[in-house]
Structure formats: C-alpha cells, structure tokens
Amino acid sequence: MATAAQAQAIDTDFIRRAVSCADLNAVRVALYQNTGDEEIGALPPTAQMSDVQRSQLIDAAVTWLADNASGARLHEPPEAELRRLMTLVTGKAMSDEEFAARRDLPAFRDFPFMVAWEGERPSIPDAFRVTIIGSGPAGIAAAMQCRLLGLPYTVLDRQDQAGGTWTINRYPDVRVDTPSVNYEFGFEKDHRWAEHYNRGESVRGYLQHISRKYGIAEHTLFNHDVTRAEFDEARDVWVLTVNTPEGEKTMESTVVITAAGTFANAQLPDIEGADTFKGLFVHPSKWPANLDLTGKRIALIGNGSTGVQLLGAVAQKAAHVTVIQRTAQWISPRENYGAPIPAELAWLIDNLPGYWNWSRYLASAGLFDFHLMQRVDRAWQEKGGKVSEANDQVRDFLIGYIRSETNGDEELINKLIPDYAPLSRRPVVDNGWYRALTRDNVDLVTAGVERFDETGFATSDGKYVEVDIVIAATGFDVLKYLWPTRYKGLGGQDLHETWDSGDGPRAYLSMMMPRFPNMFMLYGPNSQPMTGGTGLPQWWTVWASYAGQVMMQMLRDGKTRVDVKPEAFQRYNEALDAEGAKWLQMTPEGGIEKNYYVNQKARRLSVSCPFLSPDFHRMCTVVEWDDLDLR
Numbered sequence: 350m351a352t353a354a355q356a357q358a359i360d361t362d363f364i365r366r367a368v369s370c371a372d373l374n375a376v377r378v379a380l381y382q383n384t385g386d387e388e389i390g391a392l393p394p395t396a397q398m399s400d401v402q403r404s405q406l407i408d409a410a411v412t413w414l415a416d417n418a419s420g421a422r423l424h425e426p427p428e429a430e431l432r433r434l435m436t437l438v439t440g441k442a443m444s445d446e447e448f449a450a451r452r453d454l455p456a457f458r459d460f461p462f463m464v465a466w467e468g469e470r471p472s473i474p475d476a477f478r479v480t481i482i483g484s485g486p487a488g489i490a491a492a493m494q495c496r497l498l499g500l501p502y503t504v505l506d507r508q509d510q511a512g513g514t515w516t517i518n519r520y521p522d523v524r525v526d527t528p529s530v531n532y533e534f535g536f537e538k539d540h541r542w543a544e545h546y547n548r549g550e551s552v553r554g555y556l557q558h559i560s561r562k563y564g565i566a567e568h569t570l571f572n573h574d575v576t577r578a579e580f581d582e583a584r585d586v587w588v589l590t591v592n593t594p595e596g597e598k599t600m601e602s603t604v605v606i607t608a609a610g611t612f613a614n615a616q617l618p619d620i621e622g623a624d625t626f627k628g629l630f631v632h633p634s635k636w637p638a639n640l641d642l643t644g645k646r647i648a649l650i651g652n653g654s655t656g657v658q659l660l661g662a663v664a665q666k667a668a669h670v671t672v673i674q675r676t677a678q679w680i681s682p683r684e685n686y687g688a689p690i691p692a693e694l695a696w697l698i699d700n701l702p703g704y705w706n707w708s709r710y711l712a713s714a715g716l717f718d719f720h721l722m723q724r725v726d727r728a729w730q731e732k733g734g735k736v737s738e739a740n741d742q743v744r745d746f747l748i749g750y751i752r753s754e755t756n757g758d759e760e761l762i763n764k765l766i767p768d769y770a771p772l773s774r775r776p777v778v779d780n781g782w783y784r785a786l787t788r789d790n791v792d793l794v795t796a797g798v799e800r801f802d803e804t805g806f807a808t809s810d811g812k813y814v815e816v817d818i819v820i821a822a823t824g825f826d827v828l829k830y831l832w833p834t835r836y837k838g839l840g841g842q843d844l845h846e847t848w849d850s851g852d853g854p855r856a857y858l859s860m861m862m863p864r865f866p867n868m869f870m871l872y873g874p875n876s877q878p879m880t881g882g883t884g885l886p887q888w889w890t891v892w893a894s895y896a897g898q899v900m901m902q903m904l905r906d907g908k909t910r911v912d913v914k915p916e917a918f919q920r921y922n923e924a925l926d927a928e929g930a931k932w933l934q935m936t937p938e939g940g941i942e943k944n945y946y947v948n949q950k951a952r953r954l955s956v957s958c959p960f961l962s963p964d965f966h967r968m969c970t971v972v973e974w975d976d977l978d979l980r
C-alpha cells in the first residue's frame with residue numbers, strides 16, 4: 350500500500366485518471382465519509398447525476414486525494430451514521446431487516462457476518478471437536494468461524510490443496526462471473542485483485558493465501574476423502590471413515606460441517622454410443638493437464654456458464670469446433686469482464702479510505718431488487734407484454750446484444766434467441782461466445798445428437814460430424830448433493846435414501862436435517878441466493894456463523910447433541926415451496942421444464958433459495974431456538 354508521502358509523489362493527472370475510471374458512487378460516499386462535506390453528501394447516485402455534478406465530484410475527489418491520500422482504514426461509523434451512508438449509496442431508504450442483512454457488506458468490522466463470544470468463553474471439553482469436510486471457500490469460512498471462537502477444528506479434503514471448485518476446475522479461461530469484489534471475504538481487507546473478474550487460478554491463490562495466513566492450512570488434512578459418516582448416538586459423536594494416503598482411517602468428531610460443494614458431481618450427457626467414442630471425452634471439471642487442442646476437431650456440448658466461458662479459447666486453437674446447443678441461453682455482457690484493474694484504480698483502492706468498502710457494497714446493491722425482474726406481472730401481460738415491464742426490457746436489450754454480436758446473420762440469430770424469459774436461470778456471462786460463433790472454424794448445431802460412434806456423432810437432421818475431442822460442458826448433477834459420501838443419522842438412517850425416497854435434497858435453513866444431529870451443511874439444499882446481490886462468500890460466512898451460534902449454545906449449556914425438530918423442518922419446507930412457486934423459473938414463461946435448478950421430478954426449486962435475501966439472512970442469523978432440540 351502506498352504511504353501518503355508516496356501518494357503525494359503521484360501527480361494530479363494520475364489521480365484524475367484514477368478517479369475517472371473508478372466507481373464514482375463509491376468515490377462519492379467514501380469522500381463524504383472522509384470529509385463530511387455536505388455538498389458531496391447532497392450529490393445524487395451517479396445514475397441521476399448531471400455532467401456538472403459528475404465533474405464537481407471528480408474535481409473534489411482529485412483535490413482531496415492530492416493532499417490526503419493514505420492507506421488508512423476507516424472504522425465502522427456509529428450505527429445511525431452507517432445506515433445513513435448506506436442509504437446515500439442507493440438513494441433509497443431501507444427497512445430494519447434490510448439494514449441488518451446489509452450492514453456488514455461494506456465490511457468495516459474486522460470479521461463481518463461472523464459471531465464472537467460475548468463475555469467469557471466457557472471452557473471447551475477436551476473431546477469437543479469440529480470436522481469440516483471441504484477446503485473450498487465454504488470450508489474456509491467455517492474454519493475462520495471456528496478459529497474466531499477458539500473451537501478445535503480439522504478440515505478434511507480429498508484434493509491435495511485448498512480452493513475447492515477453483516482447484517478442481519482448470520479448463521481454459523475459467524474465471525468468476527461475479528465481480529471479484531463480490532467474490533471475496535470481508536475479513537481479508539488487503540488483498541488486491543488483478544482483474545475485475547478473476548481467473549480461477551487467482552481465486553485459488555487467494556483461498557490458499559487465506560488458508561495459510563489464518564493458520565487454517567495447519568488444521569487441514571489434504572488427500573483425505575470422507576467416504577462415510579455415522580452418528581454414534583450412545584456417545585453423540587460422528588464417526589468418519591476416511592480414505593487417506595496411509596489407507597482407510599476412522600476419525601471422530603462432535604460436530605460435522607459439510608462444505609463439500611454443490612457442483613461436485615460431473616453430469617455427463619446420456620447419449621447412445623458415447624462410451625464407444627475412440628477420441629477424448631472431457632468434462633471441464635476434469636480437464637487434462639497440458640491438453641493440446643491445436644489443430645483438433647472438437648465437439649463442445651453445452652452453452653451454460655462453462656461452455657460459454659470455454660468456446661473463445663478453444664476456437665482459437667482448434668481446427669474446427671462444433672458447438673452443440675440443446676437449449677438456447679440468455680447470455681449477457683458484463684462491463685470489464687476479462688479486463689485488468691488498471692494501475693490507477695489499484696492505487697485508488699489503496700489510497701481513498703473507504704473506497705474498497707463502498708465498492709463492495711455497490712457490487713451487491715445493484716441486485717438488491719433483482720427479484721422484481723423475476724416475477725410474472727399478469728397486468729402487464731394483459732396489456733400484451735411477455736413477463737413484466739422490467740423483464741421485457743432485459744429481453745429487448747439481450748436480443749439487441751445478440752444481433753450486435755452476430756453480424757446480422759438472421760438464421761444464426763433465430764437459433765440463439767431463447768423461447769423462455771430472461772433471468773429465469775443463473776445468468777450466463779458472455780466471454781466472446783456469440784462472436785466466436787461467427788468464426789469460420791465454428792459451427793452451431795441445434796439438432797439433437799442422436800448417437801456417438803467411434804469417430805464422431807450423428808444428429809437428428811441426418812448429419813454426421815467427425816471429431817477428435819468431445820468437451821462435455823454439461824454441468825453437474827445438482828440433485829446428488831453430498832454424494833457419494835454416506836451419512837448415517839439416528840437409527841442408522843441414510844441421508845441419500847431419505848432424500849431419494851422423498852423429493853430430493855431438502856433441509857432446514859439449507860443447513861440441518863432432522864435425525865442427523867450435530868451436522869450443518871454449508872451451501873446446502875435450496876441455499877443458492879436468487880436475488881439480493883450478497884455474494885456467496887458472505888453467505889458461507891453467515892451459514893458458518895449459524896453453526897457457530899448453535900455450537901456456542903451447546904458449549905454454554907453443556908449439551909452434546911443438537912437436532913432440528915421434524916415439525917420445524919416441515920414448516921420451513923412448506924414455506925419454502927410456497928415462496929418458490931412465486932418465481933419466474935416455476936412458470937411456463939420461465940421455461941420451468943428446461944431449468945436445471947428445478948427438480949423436474951418434483952416440480953420444485955432445488956438449488957436456489959426462494960426467500961428474499963433480508964428474510965433468509967434473518968432466518969440464518971436470529972436462531973429460532975424453539976425449532977431446535979438441544980440435549
């Protein structure tokens with residue numbers, strides 16, 4: 350971080366460039382917080398700013414920074430002031446519940462969203478131990494929470510290093526499609542990203558840095574694959590069977606926190622003859638190191654987030670790529686996607702105190718009301734609209750974008766426009782996918798693939814394509830949550846059998862299952878936020894803090910077992926289904942029958958969380974003790 354003295358060696362042109370390429374909303378609020386200048390405070394959010402006001406803001410920021418740039422960190426303002434600043438960011442008032450859910454997004458506190466002991470920590474019995482399964486970001490959040498509470502913990506991971514998804518997925522151009530500043534932990538305040546949307550490699554590096562810096566690595570056993578976990582109800586202890594480099598071992602733990610990931614089990618296409626193909630068949634999550642695509646004929650199945658991320662890089666090397674699209678996707682551009690963070694902006698992040706905090710807040714704020722675009726408006730439809738005014742505007746924008754990227758090729762454009770509403774699935778971010786389709790060496794096939802044979806595949810319109818490599822970017826089996834580890838709860842009840850005999854994975858608050866005591870799932874069934882903007886790293890922290898609160902209570906009261914009551918589980922899931930039914934993805938307009946986050950057998954939302962972000966935040970932070978059975 351530059352000191353004030355170094356900063357002053359930087360000329361005002363540099364500072365002006367820095368301010369001009371920054372998020373001016375974050376500059377506005379940070380500058381106001383530093384100066385208390387009411388003229389700055391009175392400026393509206395940038396969307397409503399006039400050119401004159403914009404220049405006024407930039408001039409004021411440049412002048413102030415020329416004298417005051419520093420790497421100082423701002424303390425959290427008193428609550429009323431914090432709330433006023435948060436309101437200033439969006440220009441909109443918020444409810445108490447919204448404030449509670451969002452107050453830690455700017456991350457002024459040392460450990461945002463985490464819980465700490467109030468008063469003296471009770472003595473922790475020698476035998477008490479927490480085992481965290483998974484050293485991806487969720488496991489790291491859980492480990493941080495245990496560390497903060499002083500609870501003895503061990504992390505187990507079947508991989509040989511930390512990072513989870515970002516260690517496993519190493520396909521070309523893998524990167525986050527949520528802004529870097531929204532995909533980082535609020536407790537790690539000095540890490541600086543190289544790009545606005547990070548590459549997988551740098552996210553992996555970040556997670557491993559955290560694991561080392563906070564001593565989590567010392568508590569982690571890599572190459573440890575948990576194959577079975579059985580609750581010993583006589584002793585209130587989980588007995589884990591673990592495959593290790595030294596052979597199978599048994600380990601014991603009072604509490605198990607699973608952080609095993611939702612996208613853990615690759616889903617391969619079920620196409621006749623696929624096993625007879627003599628070339629290479631690759632799932633992106635198992636990308637072979639040093640795979641040379643140069644001069645190869647490639648079939649790329651899938652146009653979801655990964656297939657879209659891959660195509661540009663693959664097409665640059667391959668002789669030919671045949672893209673196989675089953676369902677058209679709404680694929681949208683992101684400003685600065687793939688772009689580095691310029692030196693000027695990096696300097697500003699370090700030298701305008703509060704800028705980092707407010708840019709984090711803003712990265713979420715744009716999606717606070719995202720749910721409003723994911724509802725069907727019947728009145729709007731009666732006037733001839735498709736879904737709702739806002740959703741139809743998105744549709745028009747995206748159709749315009751498809752046209753702009755495909756050189757007006759109407760035949761291609763018709764294949765690319767989906768027949769369901771935008772925003773009914775996880776947004777797919779364009780990584781030059783549409784442009785790549787216009788290359789001479791790329792073809793789009795929308796006819797179904799009927800069968801593979803040794804050298805290629807035949808399509809339903811009677812064509813045959815010879816290929817050397819098939820990349821099956823066909824996603825993950827999200828209904829196989831926590832698979833293949835076997836969890837045995839009270840009376841030997843099997844978790845997978847329980848879920849399979851019902852309508853798939855369910856949980857209480859996405860975290861607890863009745864009859865599976867002392868177990869918390871992070872990123873569990875129906876946990877993935879659909880709206881609200883809060884990035885997953887903050888949610889992992891919130892879920893870890895829920896487990897933290899429950900464990901604190903157990904330790905305070907000398908209890909050894911916590912279970913969720915069946916009636917609470919039932920009530921919660923009824924509310925979840927009722928909320929779920931309100932969403933666009935559950936309607937014909939939203940293409941319910943084609944959505945992979947909809948459990949097609951049961952016709953209900955599977956991965957996504959239907960509750961609005963502030964509501965779900967309250968449920969996961971204000972523990973309903975009556976729902977739990979502690980003994």
Ligand SMILES: Cc1cc2nc3c(=O)[nH]c(=O)nc-3n(C[C@H](O)[C@H](O)[C@H](O)COP(=O)(O)OP(=O)(O)OC[C@H]3O[C@@H](n4cnc5c(N)ncnc54)[C@H](O)[C@@H]3O)c2cc1C
Pocket residue numbers: 482483484485486487488505506507508512513514515518523524525526527532573574575576608609610611612613655834871872884885
């Ligand atoms: C390609 C890809 C891109 C993504 N991009 C984004 C994005 O841009 N933004 C976003 O918000 N989300 C994204 N996601 C979702 C992503 O999965 C999460 O953001 C995140 O990585 C999940 O973290 P996690 O810790 O829950 O699980 P993971 O990162 O999947 O980590 C789980 C870990 O648990 C270990 N494990 C599992 N079972 C066992 C066992 N039985 N024994 C031992 N170890 C076990 C695994 O080896 C793994 O290391 C993406 C997912 C994928 C697959």
